[in-house]
Amino acid sequence: MTDTRVRFAPSPTGQIHIGNIRTALFNYLFARKNDGQFIMRIEDTDQKRSTSEFEEIIHREMDWLGLDWDEGPQVGGEFGPYRQSERLDIYEEYVQELLDKDLAYRCYCTPEELEEMREEQIANDEAPRYDGRCRNLTEEERKELEAEGREPVIRFKSPLEEEEIIINDLVHGEVSFSSDVIDDFVIVKSDGMPTYNFAVVIDDHLMEITEVIRGEDHLSNTPKQKLLYQAFGWESPNFAHLPMILGSDRSKLSKRSGEAYVYVSEYRKKGYLPEAVVNFLSLLGWSPSDDEEIFSKAEIVERFSMDRVNKSAAVFDVEKLDWMNGLYIRNKDLETVVDLAVPYLEEEYDIEDESREWLELLVATVRESIDYLAQINDEVAVFFEDLEYEDEEEARETFAEEKVDLVLETLRDRSQELENWEKQDIRAMMNQIISDLPVGGRLFFHPVRIALTGEESGPALFDVAALLGREETINRLNQALDLIK
């Protein structure tokens, strides 16, 4: 039995997309579940768009989500190099093999000629495909074309006789294509770089990949690759084409498709927790056999299986992610959440002088009402900024209600006298006032809340008072009293 070897093969041509990271996740889960190897391969054959910065970004986001790989750039491995741009000599060897077997040929058509051909075919209602005009060039014709300074591409000879190409997909089952729809596709570009369809086959074979797990957008590339495996006489790996992740408008998730963030970095920056993102993503296209859905990565690995991956595309539902992330924020240990929240707080407020204890109380108080860390600054504003009534006129009216002055004065005076300005003591003091005075809870909490925060709603009042501190609490109560003098 061969060991499971799967790979994640991103191209470093941009920010890493949430759909790509889901593919990475599923590869990771599959590898770990089967005690196999998870390989990272950088597909940087697009010289114009690939950059090393983007490669670093891929690493960074994978690290953030805790998706570690066993072989790849930086970590190394026996099957390297793991960057396609460093494997050019390898591809060359195999291209030569195809050329020698007369399974590939040089094509001198220019992009303009190709474009013209395509347009003509479309105008005639034909499927656009390369017509094979360079397939049988004589030696002389070739020399002539080369003399013109044309840089050829190399094309694969797709079968002339129709044959059925069957892909046995782990998620879709049998999928078949007619070889008629496959034209003589390019395997080496004029700059000497292999194309995706070619390099991927060579690498997956040489790296002994057992399962190719990738997005469904690659399904229609697969017959071309299958042809290549056949040409080399290689056994092809198993394929598993994962359902697409769609935006809220049901089209491919992209920057233009609505409000959802599409790059992993955006989720990181907004303060989504990696555990929550992994958990949420795992449920996009896969489901466990029971009704549970909150899982650690280890639990997902344990339950993961390719036959529970479903076939239909999934809309990325940010609202559900928000709920799940909020759940993680609330359930995580406070210390860690404080550490994570501090950078966000620092962006807007000066918290250098605040004690760790105070920060812990602050975070504990507001974490209940946020979905991601970046939201924290809105919630805590009332503790950092000067008191500002949401509606001063209404505040005045509230304070002017019967007995409210008494409530505010009593609270102010007893606050002055309270021995320990601690959450629990403040709570006891407030409850005592309610039972001592001829007022109900409503006549106490509502005006006091407005006096202390200026707002109609917010965290529990004793938390608010504790966070504000004795002095500021008294100040704000006086400020309210001044309003009705």
Next chain:
RNA sequence: GCCCCCAUCGUCUAGCGGCCUAGGAUACUGGGUUUUCAUCUCAGCGGCAGGGGUUCGAAUCCCCUUGGGGGUACCA
């Protein structure tokens, strides 16, 4: 246009011929808890795209229609 894939509540999904009067989650609505909001909790709302078959029996199998998605590059 052509090729391929897909089709259960708004959304993520369970369901692999009878356990389905279709289950869970989210969202939404209402109740309770918290003398506010949130959290938590309970309840409600809401779906098998349509049409043909097959079968004693179909959300489940087959066909067609419709709808959605992907591909159709010297991008991956």
